[in-house]
Amino acid sequence: xxxxxxxxxxxxxxxxxxxxxxxxxxxxxxxxxxxxxxxxxxxxxxxxxxxxxxxxxxxxxxxxxxxxxxxxxxxxxxxxxxxxxxxxxxxxxxxxxxxxxxxxxxxxxxxxxxxxxxxxxxxxxxxxxxxxxxxxxxxxxxxxxxxxxxxxxxxxxxxxxxxxxxxxxxxxxxxxxxxxxxxxxxxxxxxxxxxxxxxxxxxxxxxxxxxxxxxxxxxxxxxxxxxxxxxxxxxxxxxxxxxxxxxxxxxxxxxxxxxxxxxxxxxxxxxxxxxxxxxxxxxxxxxxxxxxxxxxxxxxxxxxxx
Amino acid sequence: xxxxxxxxxxxxxxxxxxxxxxxxxxxxxxxxxxxxxxxxxxxxxxxxxxxxxxxxxxxxxxxxxxxxxxxxxxxxxxxxxxxxxxxxxxxxxxxxxxxxxxxxxxxxxxxxxxxxxxxxxxxxxxxxxxxxxxxxxxxxxxxxxxxxxxxxxxxxxxxxxxxxxxxxxxxxxxxxxxxxxxxxxxxxxxxxxxxxxxxxxxxxxxxxxxxxxxxxxxxxxxxxxxxxxxxxxxxxxxxxxxxxxxxxxxxxxxxxxxxxxxxxxxxxxxxxxxxxxxxxxxxxxxxxxxxxxxxxxxxxxxxxxxxxxxxxxxxxxxxxxxxxxxxxxxx
Numbered sequence: 001x002x003x004x005x006x007x008x009x010x011x012x013x014x015x016x017x018x019x020x021x022x023x024x025x026x027x028x029x030x031x032x033x034x035x036x037x038x039x040x041x042x043x044x045x046x047x048x049x050x051x052x053x054x055x056x057x058x059x060x061x062x063x064x065x066x067x068x069x070x071x072x073x074x075x076x077x078x079x080x081x082x083x084x085x086x087x088x089x090x091x092x093x094x095x096x097x098x099x100x101x102x103x104x105x106x107x108x109x110x111x112x113x114x115x116x117x118x119x120x121x122x123x124x125x126x127x128x129x130x131x132x133x134x135x136x137x138x139x140x141x142x143x144x145x146x147x148x149x150x151x152x153x154x155x156x157x158x159x160x161x162x163x164x165x166x167x168x169x170x171x172x173x174x175x176x177x178x179x180x181x182x183x184x185x186x187x188x189x190x191x192x193x194x195x196x197x198x199x200x201x202x203x204x205x206x207x208x209x210x211x212x213x214x215x216x217x218x219x220x221x222x223x224x225x226x227x228x229x230x231x232x233x234x235x236x237x238x239x240x241x242x243x244x245x246x247x248x249x250x251x252x253x254x255x256x257x258x259x260x261x262x263x264x265x266x267x268x269x270x271x272x273x274x275x276x277x278x279x280x281x282x283x284x285x286x287x288x289x290x291x292x293x294x295x296x297x298x299x300x301x302x303x304x305x306x
Numbered sequence: 307x308x309x310x311x312x313x314x315x316x317x318x319x320x321x322x323x324x325x326x327x328x329x330x331x332x333x334x335x336x337x338x339x340x341x342x343x344x345x346x347x348x349x350x351x352x353x354x355x356x357x358x359x360x361x362x363x364x365x366x367x368x369x370x371x372x373x374x375x376x377x378x379x380x381x382x383x384x385x386x387x388x389x390x391x392x393x394x395x396x397x398x399x400x401x402x403x404x405x406x407x408x409x410x411x412x413x414x415x416x417x418x419x420x421x422x423x424x425x426x427x428x429x430x431x432x433x434x435x436x437x438x439x440x441x442x443x444x445x446x447x448x449x450x451x452x453x454x455x456x457x458x459x460x461x462x463x464x465x466x467x468x469x470x471x472x473x474x475x476x477x478x479x480x481x482x483x484x485x486x487x488x489x490x491x492x493x494x495x496x497x498x499x500x501x502x503x504x505x506x507x508x509x510x511x512x513x514x515x516x517x518x519x520x521x522x523x524x525x526x527x528x529x530x531x532x533x534x535x536x537x538x539x540x541x542x543x544x545x546x547x548x549x550x551x552x553x554x555x556x557x558x559x560x561x562x563x564x565x566x567x568x569x570x571x572x573x574x575x576x577x578x579x580x581x582x583x584x585x586x587x588x589x590x591x592x593x594x595x596x597x598x599x600x601x602x603x604x605x606x607x608x609x610x611x612x613x614x615x616x617x618x619x620x621x622x623x624x625x626x627x628x629x630x631x632x633x634x635x636x637x
Contacts, residue, residue: 063631072631254309255508256537272473291470297459298467301308301506302535303542304318305549 004064006031008038008047021061026051027070027110029061071110078106081126083136179205255302258295264288269295308506312455317390317503322556325500328393329354336396340580348578353571354397360568361402362388362498365410372429376419378490382460384413385497391451393503399580400451407437408444416456461493461502464511472515476529488518496557505553509546513553 004013004021011031013019020032028048030038038044039055046053063069082102089095108118126133183201190197259267269291276287308314319325333351341348349357362385369381387409391400407430414421423441427434449456472482492514496502501510512530519526535543581589 062634068627068631071628075628075632251307252309253307254506256535267474269470269474272470294463294467294470296307296467298464298471298508298511299534300464301314301508302512302546303538304314304506304509305545 006034008034022058023061023066023069023073024053024057024059025070025073026053027066027073029066029069030058067110071106074109075106078102078109078122080137081122081129081133083133085136085142087142088132088136175208253296253300254304255299258292258299261288261292264291264295308459308508311457311459313457313459314506316453316455317386318506319503321504322500325393325503326351332392332394332396333398336399336580340398340578346578347574349396349398349571349575353574354392356563356568357397357571357575358388358392358402359498359563360572361406363563365406366494366498368406368429369410374421376414377417378494379460379462380410380413380417380419382462382497382502383417383458384410386458386460386502387413387448387452389500389503390455391448395451398575398578400447400583401575401579404440404444404583405448408441408448411441412445412448412456413458416458459507461496461507461510461514464508465489465493465514468508468511468515471534472526472529475533476526479524479526479529485515485518485522485524488521489514492517492557495560496553499556499560501553501556505549509549510553512546513550513557516550517554517557 004019005011006019006021006029008030011019011033021029022032022035023029024046026046026049028046030047035055035058038047039053039058042055044053044055045051061069063072079102082098082105084098086092086095089098105118105122108114179201183197186192186197186201187194259269264270265288270287273287273291276285319328330351333349333354337348365384365388366381369376369384388402388406391405391409392402407426411423411426414426423438427438427441430437469482469486472479476482489511493510496510496514512534516526516530530547531543535546538546581587582593584590
């Protein structure tokens with residue numbers, strides 16, 4: 001952003017953080033101050049391409065690239081007239097051709113290709129389709145209508161909810177008032193002792209409270225309601241598969257059984273092979289490992305019949 | 307473990323008859339596919355066996371002369387690879403001269419005997435660069451021919467195991483170590499027969515010890531019958547003893563190899579081998595070039611596609627910018 005600069009006064013964004021670049025129809029930018037200075041009279045010509053410009057056509061530059069800025073501007077203008085919708089065409093193919101034409105016009109205007117001819121084309125189109133352009137402008141597109149509908153229904157729902165809540169509050173208030181009045185009435189006309197009456201009334205109120213709190217259920221966004229009775233129903237028993245039972249590994253050797261690993265030393269096998277050196281033992285090697293392997297290989301497959 | 311290995315599942319056969327049938331089939335397939343030229347003499351399955359056995363000895367020579375000295379299991383694995391390949395393929399299709407070194411090189415890797423390719427090629431005579439190319443280009447092919455079953459159970463470790471067991475459980479036999487040279491010699495001989503493709507490595511090792519014991523005048527019958535195989539019952543004992551007899555017979559009765567015959571057969575082999583797999587032939591070079599051209603073309607196509615995608619992206623980004631600006635104005 002720091003290289004943003006006004007082409008006239010050379011102020012940069014760095015030196016003046018409030019710098020606002022403005023752009024007009026030709027796509028060349030100027031800073032706000034320069035616009036104020038140059039177009040005091042309301043009109044003038046562009047510094048770079050000397051196209052006549054009006055001051056109120058200046059607007060804030062939104063893109064760093066003025067080419068894009070110019071393009072959007074032109075596009076906006078063109079689309080005001082070329083405002084046909086898909087439903088105006090009998091086939092998708094035609095609609096696509098139409099869009100292609102619009103793109104070509106926009107491209108030509110931005111890049112200055114066949115400028116005169118393109119402008120003439122646009123004028124011609126405007127004249128030819130005057131009625132439909134006006135009609136289309138007035139008519140809201142289908143999508144917009146749908147959107148409007150959606151917003152309206154949403155608003156309705158919110159309104160409804162609010163009404164329900166309000167009614168609930170009113171009802172509660174009324175009830176409380178009624179209870180109070182009933183209490184006073186009882187105190188005034190009943191023969192029972194006063195503290196007895198107060199106690200029964202309190203009981204009634206508290207029981208009602210419990211009832212209302214029971215009825216209240218909160219619904220989560222996922223649709224699960226909380227606070228309902230059936231949440232405490234017992235969990236259904238899960239049917240489990242068969243329990244795993246360990247069975248020791250059986251090795252089919254096709255030969256006589258070899259002496260078990262822990263007995264190799266006791267049976268005296270190790271006395272006939274070279275003992276492991278200290279270095280070898282440091283690496284985890286034991287003489288019994290080699291001995292066991294040799295014995296296993298010697299016995300394995302002795303009974304093999306091909 | 308051998309009992310759960312691919313060696314038992316895929317590479318252990320019932321006997322010599324089955325092996326010979328497979329080899330004859332491989333020979334027939336090659337001749338029916340490439341044997342159109344009637345002026346050339348195509349090798350028969352018997353001829354192939356002779357050449358193959360000759361090359362097995364060549365491999366052995368190479369391995370024993372190898373510096374640093376390599377463990378015997380490398381030789382064993384290399385020879386088993388070699389045998390497995392020519393069970394399902396004819397030597398006319400893949401010349402053993404090209405295959406042999408790749409077999410040894412691959413066996414070095416499989417048996418964790420670490421040699422670099424430069425070190426390996428330094429042991430060869432002739433053009434070392436070319437040998438390097440051959441080995442590298444054929445390594446993958448070789449693995450494919452082996453169906454990627456690379457683990458080989460050699461009889462060498464079972465032999466050690468049997469010696470340990472013998473020393474531990476038969477203290478009445480003195481100086482068991484004197485049986486070792488005879489047993490090892492037996493295993494070496496066994497590697498040049500079809501025994502590794504028929505029997506389990508432990509059976510071969512046991513046969514080696516028994517043969518060596520017989521020569522040294524030591525009777526091991528008591529050990530075998532009452533200690534080693536006692537848990538398997540009479541039936542298993544008899545079967546194993548019969549197998550060991552077969553192994554001994556096969557190792558002792560090998561046909562002698564006549565040098566002159568092999569020379570003639572090799573000359574014939576040069577004429578009838580598959581030119582597509584011969585690195586020196588025109589067909590092979592042409593095929594290689596086509597393959598490389600294909601690669602180049604693919605790369606060029608890929609680059610072009612990328613360029614298109616990039617342009618497309620640039621265009622669409624411009625449109626997106628325009629669209630955004632328009633919609634912002636509308637708000």
